[in-house]
Amino acid sequence: xxxxxxxxxxxxxxxxxxxxxxxxxxxxxxxxxxxxxxxxxxxxxxxxxxxxxxxxxxxxxxxxxxxxxxxxxxxxxxxxxxxxxxxxxxxxxxxxxxxxxxxxxxxxxxxxxxxxxxxxxxxxxxxxxxxxxxxxxxxxxxxxxxxxxxxxxxxxxxxxxxxxxxxxxxxxxxxxxxxxxxxxxxxxxxxxxxxxxxxxxxxxxxxxxxxxxxxxxxxxxxxxxxxxxxxxxxxxxxxxxxxxxxxxxxxxxxxxxxxxxxxxxxxxxxxxxxxxxxxxxxxxxxxxxxxxxxxxxxxxxxxxxxxxxxxxxxxxxxxxxxxxxxxxxxxxxxxxxxxxxxxxxxxxxxxxxxxxxxxxxxxxxxxxxxxxxxxxxxxxxxxxxxxxxxxxxxxxxxxxxxxxxxxxxxxxxxxxxxxxxxxxxxxxxxxxxxxxxxxxxxxxxxxxxxxxxxxxxxxxxxxxxxxxxxxxxxxxxxxxxxxxxxxxxxxxxxxxxxxxxxxxxxxxxxxxxxxxxxxxxxxxxxxxxxxxxxxxxxxxxxxxxxxxxxxxxxxxxxxxxxxxxxxxxxxxxxxxxxxxxxxxxxxxxxxxxxxxxxxxxxxxxxxxxxxxxxxxxxxxxxxxxxxxxxxxxxxxxxxxxxxxxxxxxxxxxxxxxxxxxxxxxxxxxxxxxxxxxxxxxxxxxxxxxxxxxxxxxxxxxxxxxxxxxxxxxxxxxxxxxxxxxxxxxxxxxxxxxxxxxxxxxxxxxxxxxxxxxxxxxxxxxxxxxxxxxxxxxxxxxxxxxxxxxxxxxxxxxxxxxxxxxxxxxxxxxxxxxxxxxxxxxxxxxxxxxxxxxxxxxxxxxxxxxxxxxxxxxxxxxxxxxxxxxxxxxxxxxxxxxxxxxxxxxxxxxxxxxxxxxxxxxxxxxxxxxxxxxxxxxxxxxxxxxxx
Numbered sequence: 001x002x003x004x005x006x007x008x009x010x011x012x013x014x015x016x017x018x019x020x021x022x023x024x025x026x027x028x029x030x031x032x033x034x035x036x037x038x039x040x041x042x043x044x045x046x047x048x049x050x051x052x053x054x055x056x057x058x059x060x061x062x063x064x065x066x067x068x069x070x071x072x073x074x075x076x077x078x079x080x081x082x083x084x085x086x087x088x089x090x091x092x093x094x095x096x097x098x099x100x101x102x103x104x105x106x107x108x109x110x111x112x113x114x115x116x117x118x119x120x121x122x123x124x125x126x127x128x129x130x131x132x133x134x135x136x137x138x139x140x141x142x143x144x145x146x147x148x149x150x151x152x153x154x155x156x157x158x159x160x161x162x163x164x165x166x167x168x169x170x171x172x173x174x175x176x177x178x179x180x181x182x183x184x185x186x187x188x189x190x191x192x193x194x195x196x197x198x199x200x201x202x203x204x205x206x207x208x209x210x211x212x213x214x215x216x217x218x219x220x221x222x223x224x225x226x227x228x229x230x231x232x233x234x235x236x237x238x239x240x241x242x243x244x245x246x247x248x249x250x251x252x253x254x255x256x257x258x259x260x261x262x263x264x265x266x267x268x269x270x271x272x273x274x275x276x277x278x279x280x281x282x283x284x285x286x287x288x289x290x291x292x293x294x295x296x297x298x299x300x301x302x303x304x305x306x307x308x309x310x311x312x313x314x315x316x317x318x319x320x321x322x323x324x325x326x327x328x329x330x331x332x333x334x335x336x337x338x339x340x341x342x343x344x345x346x347x348x349x350x351x352x353x354x355x356x357x358x359x360x361x362x363x364x365x366x367x368x369x370x371x372x373x374x375x376x377x378x379x380x381x382x383x384x385x386x387x388x389x390x391x392x393x394x395x396x397x398x399x400x401x402x403x404x405x406x407x408x409x410x411x412x413x414x415x416x417x418x419x420x421x422x423x424x425x426x427x428x429x430x431x432x433x434x435x436x437x438x439x440x441x442x443x444x445x446x447x448x449x450x451x452x453x454x455x456x457x458x459x460x461x462x463x464x465x466x467x468x469x470x471x472x473x474x475x476x477x478x479x480x481x482x483x484x485x486x487x488x489x490x491x492x493x494x495x496x497x498x499x500x501x502x503x504x505x506x507x508x509x510x511x512x513x514x515x516x517x518x519x520x521x522x523x524x525x526x527x528x529x530x531x532x533x534x535x536x537x538x539x540x541x542x543x544x545x546x547x548x549x550x551x552x553x554x555x556x557x558x559x560x561x562x563x564x565x566x567x568x569x570x571x572x573x574x575x576x577x578x579x580x581x582x583x584x585x586x587x588x589x590x591x592x593x594x595x596x597x598x599x600x601x602x603x604x605x606x607x608x609x610x611x612x613x614x615x616x617x618x619x620x621x622x623x624x625x626x627x628x629x630x631x632x633x634x635x636x637x638x639x640x641x642x643x644x645x646x647x648x649x650x651x652x653x654x655x656x657x658x659x660x661x662x663x664x665x666x667x668x669x670x671x672x673x674x675x676x677x678x679x680x681x682x683x684x685x686x687x688x689x690x691x692x693x694x695x696x697x698x699x700x701x702x703x704x705x706x707x708x709x710x711x712x713x714x715x716x717x718x719x720x721x722x723x724x725x726x727x728x729x730x731x732x733x734x735x736x737x738x739x740x741x742x743x744x745x746x747x748x749x750x751x752x753x754x755x756x757x758x759x760x761x762x763x764x765x766x767x768x769x770x771x772x773x774x775x776x777x778x779x780x781x782x783x784x785x786x787x788x789x790x791x792x793x794x795x796x797x798x799x800x801x802x803x804x805x806x807x808x809x810x811x812x813x814x815x816x817x818x819x820x821x822x823x824x825x826x827x828x829x830x831x832x833x834x835x836x837x838x839x840x841x842x843x844x845x846x847x848x849x850x851x852x853x854x855x856x857x858x859x860x861x862x863x864x865x866x867x868x869x870x871x872x873x874x875x876x877x878x879x880x881x882x883x884x885x886x887x888x889x890x891x892x893x894x895x896x897x898x899x900x901x902x903x904x905x906x907x908x909x910x911x912x913x914x915x916x917x918x919x920x921x922x923x924x925x926x927x928x929x930x931x
Contacts, residue, residue: 029168033225035152039136048150055149055165055229057239072108099745133164153226161217166233167224169193169209174453175220177211181654181676182234183579188218188426190455208455214654218425219408220453238630241658242680251646251664252334252704255780256309262781270722271297278729294741309707315761315866316703324687325696326670332682334707335665336700339572340773341645342693343637343659346578346585348672349650349690350592351554354423355431358518361509362395362548363491369435372555374411374421376437395490399547400441402523403432406463406474408451411437428519431552432476452537462541464528471528473540479510479549482522486546498546506549513551517587523547556592559691564593566694570701571772573645575623577633579655582626595622604628607635615639633659646773648693650685651677667693702764704774705852710756711780712789713842713849717747719794720801720838727802736822738805738834742891746881751839751874755846758867762850763859793848796914797841800907804837805830807903808896828894832882835893836904839878843871844911853922856912 030036040048072078085100133146136154146164149155155167163177169191176188193209211224214235230236271293278289313330320327327333347353354374360367364382371378380396409425411433412418423430447466454461460477475482483503488495506522513520524544532539567574574594578585582601589595599622602610607628610618619639625632633649637659640647649656649663652673657680660666668681669688678684685692724738808830809819820826846867847856862868881893888894 029170029225033152033227035154035225037136037154038139039154040150040152041138045137045148045150045153048152049148052150052232053230054147056147057236058231073104078104078108099742134161149226149229151226151229155224155226156221157211157217157224158221159217159219163211163213163215163217164229165213165226166228166235167211167226169211169222169224172222173220174451175222176218176453177215178218179212179215180652181214182212182238183653183655190453191222192455194455194457235654238654238657241630241634242661242676251338251776252309252331252707258779259781267297274725274729284729284733313703313760315757316699319761320683320696320699323695323699324685324689324692326684326686327682327696328684329682332665333700334704335646335682336648336697337702337704338646338773338776339648339665339697339700341573341575341640341647342567343575343577343633343640343647343649343663344690344693345650345652345656346576346580346588347554348652348669348688349557349685350560350576350588350594351556353427353554353672353688355427355519355552356555357431357435357550357552359513359551360396360399360435360548361506361513361551362399363489363546364395366509367396369438371434371438374423374430374434376411376421376434378438380435380439395548396439397441398490398525399523399550400432400436400439402474402525402547403476403550404436404441405446405448405465405472406461406476406523407432409433427554428521428552432521432550435550450535452541458537460541462537464535464540471530471532472525473528473544474523474525475541475544476521476523479506479520479522482524482544483507483546485542486524486544489546495545502546506546510549513549514583515587516551517584517591518551518553519584521550521552523550554588556588557687557689557691559689561592563691563694566769567697568593570697570769572697575619575625575636577625577628577636579628580626582624585624585626589624595624598622599624601626604632607632612639612642616643619643630655630658634662637662644776646776648697650690650693651681652688653677656680698764698769701768701774702762703760705765705768706760706762708780708785709762709849710759712785712793713756713759713846714752715781715786715789716793716797716845717752717838717842719790720797720841721747723798724802724805724834734819736819736827737831738802739831739838740892743831743835743893746877746891747835747838747842750877750881751842754873754877755842755867755870758864758870759846759849761866762864765851765854792918793841793845793911793915796911797838797845800837800841800904800911801834802837804833804900804904804907808833808900811897811899825894828888828892829896829900832893832896833900833904835881836878836896836900837907839874840904840907841911843874844908844915846871848912848915851919853919853926855916855919857916 035044073082081100081104085097085104089097131146132143133149133153134141134143134156135149136142136156137144141156149165153165154170155164157163157175169175170193172192175191177191179189189208191208191211210227211222212235213229213233228234228236231240275289275293278284278293279286313333316333317327317330320333344350352373354372356372357369360369360380366383367380368383369378369380407429409423409427409429409432411430412422412424414420421434423433449464449466449471451463452458452461454477458477459481460475462473462475464471464473475485483498483506486498489498489502510520510522524546526540526544528540564574576585576589576594582603586595586599586601589599600618601624602618604625604627607615607625615635616639619636625636628636633656637647637649641662641664646664648665648667649659650667650669651657651660652669654676656668657676660668660677660680663682665683666681667683667685668677670678670684670686671688673681673684673688683696721739721744728735728737806814809826812820812826812829814820820830847861850856850864850867851859881887881891882895
């Protein structure tokens with residue numbers, strides 16, 4: 001069964017109660033809501049308050065932070081480390097126990113910080129509802145708390161008021177509201193008490209005789225009967241959708257969970273195997289065998305990986321902020337990188353949400369208007385076979401004057417709070433004011449006598465002015481409506497009567513602009529005779545002189561076409577979802593390159609009748625969704641996710657909140673976006689520009705590539721840490737342990753971590769946006785990564801560490817004397833040399849890991865400053881381990897001579913040269929395969 005939209009439900013509710021649509025007369029609606037012109041009595045209001053509940057947005061049960069916090073310390077790897085630390089205490093190795101538990105605390109703390117995000121979306125929703133309402137009860141006007149409003153209340157509204165509940169208009173004067181919080185479209189919406197069509201198409205738009213909670217009054221006054229309150233309002237439905245959506249783990253969180261399980265099982269299996277080998281093969285006593293097993297587990301568990309990933313993501317968040325993208329959740333950084341579909345709004349995201357006049361058509365020709373937005377900088381030049389000639393000021397000026405006079409908007413210059421030019425009022429009217437400024441028209445004062453406002457039925461607006469003692473009516477509106485009321489035109493040779501040929505010429509020009517996606521207005525005027533009698537539209541809006549056409553467009557943000565092209569190159573599908581008209585949406589989509597060939601435009605009314613299979617099939621081709629409701633947008637996002645896509649969604653209004661929450665990455669507009677949208681999103685664009693999304697996607701891909709790089713780097717030391725235990729085990733103790741468990745931890749949590757952060761900020765490699773989004777089925781720790789980490793870098797580092805161990809013993813008389821025994825000064829120096837060899841090889845490895853195939857010298861060995869800082873920090877930590885007495889005792893280290901330093905550090909260039917040879921071979925093979 002197809003779900004009914006909110007508007008359908010509202011209409012059915014009233015129809016069932018009284019057999020009428022919301023367009024029924026005022027008396028009928030009084031009967032429907034069981035009230036009257038004097039409003040409800042106090043007793044009736046109290047009864048309805050008990051029946052319907054308070055006019056508030058309810059909160060669903062909030063998640064337990066304590067439970068989530070504890071969950072980060074009770075997963076598989078955490079339990080392993082808790083048990084391991086406890087056993088270390090039982091084995092009288094308190095330093096090891098404390099170190100392992102500290103690792104657990106660090107991991108759990110970072111994981112909780114990574115996953116936690118404050119839920120303030122509902123609080124932001126509540127903030128949009130006003131605290132008080134102006135009502136009639138018992139025949140008396142009064143103000144009551146808005147939460148006490150009930151269905152049947154009579155409310156009064158005027159300019160500047162916020163609307164507290166859904167209500168049917170009984171009477172209105174020049175009434176318009178801002179419904180952008182519900183629709184995402186920021187143009188004023190005219191409202192009246194007129195009969196509303198109950199056609200299917202109208203049911204998917206906001207009804208013109210119904211006002212909605214959460215919106216605000218822009219102009220005029222009205223009286224209305226409350227139809228629904230609280231969670232029963234359209235606003236409440238959106239709040240319920242927003243709160244009921246559960247957030248899934250991000251792709252990176254899921255991948256890190258898989259990595260954790262795999263590494264935990266691997267480390268545990270290796271530790272158990274080596275315990276059995278130590279006890280039953282090497283005949284080592286169980287206590288020492290346990291030490292060996294714990295050493296192997298600690299060596300193979302990358303304790304520093306989770307905090308390193310979190311810290312690297314945090315650094316990426318800072319970089320994204322420089323690119324006008326504020327990320328609220330760390331894992332969202334990487335989610336951007338695997339995004340395969342972007343569902344984008346039109347107004348404010350693709351376009352600037354600043355209507356701009358582009359073309360003017362008057363009887364002596366066509367004019368081009370330069371400049372975009374509300375900044376009145378530009379000029380008007382006449383088009384003549386793709387060249388420009390001098391403007392005919394007389395005809396153009398008359399048109400511009402009509403646009404300025406038939407206007408209620410105000411042009412606001414830049415000020416402290418808003419740095420750019422802005423418009424107060426209708427964006428279309430604001431565009432006419434800007435065009436007049438560009439045409440050099442002085443804004444002189446004229447007295448307005450009366451106004452006949454625009455509404456959806458008249459499709460025109462007019463105003464009468466006193467101009468030098470004469471009454472002049474100026475009119476603007478839909479071209480067909482205006483032309484039908486014109487009797488003459490004003491051309492180069494003066495006025496003449498308009499004929500059918502003239503009308504056809506005007507309509508042809510209007511249609512040409514409309515096909516280009518431009519919004520077209522016609523303007524006209526007339527001198528009103530002083531004896532015209534009653535000042536009504538029927539009397540005055542006739543016998544007009546046609547002045548011309550104005551064609552305007554909400555221009556795209558700078559860089560959007562290039563960003564769209566980059567998305568297509570990267571295999572990312574872009575789908576426009578808008579509350580605007582389908583023709584306008586398709587035109588903008590073609591203009592910026594979202595669609596290039598055939599495209600299907602699907603309206604909200606079609607979505608209601610579309611089953612799941614049909615919708616999935618529709619999503620596989622180029623499609624634009626127009627006139628959609630919040631439920632539609634949510635269903636589209638869910639359908640893409642069902643098809644296996646990672647979906648990014650943009651939004652700025654309350655209506656977008658459910659889809660923003662449902663999306664894998666919700667992106668809110670920082671300038672024009674509502675607080676609700678911002679709180680529901682994972683990322684906020686500070687410039688409201690689609691191009692910033694693509695820049696963030698590129699950085700997200702680079703972040704994942706860098707996670708792989710430092711995964712290789714973090715895991716390569718595991719082999720170097722494990723091999724000394726293997727050597728000791730299979731020598732049956734003849735070779736004392738070259739590396740202690742505490743020294744393993746000093747590498748994992750000290751020298752390993754800081755350089756890895758540098759890899760997390762590595763710039764994106766060339767061609768990163770030329771490949772398709774990564775497959776979610778491809779694991780982070782694939783066979784290629786593990787082989788490169790363990791069997792290439794790992795074996796080289798292990799060789800470096802063991803060679804340094806034996807070199808230290810060599811300097812002290814080995815093989816003539818036995819290897820230094822545990823507890824002796826020589827043993828402390830030898831194990832310190834093992835750490836030095838591993839660290840020296842790590843320095844070379846971190847430089848090698850910066851590129852996959854390209855030579856290190858093509859990107860510059862010293863181009864990543866954070867890597868260099870990491871290397872310097874690594875060396876300082878090593879010096880501290882060797883020379884600080886407390887650390888010497890804790891990690892079993894000692895100072896070494898300059899000879900030993902030289903031998904150890906020689907492994908840095910050695911590993912770089914070896915890896916450069918490997919990369920050279922890979923490039924040769926790639927070149928050979930391509931030819």
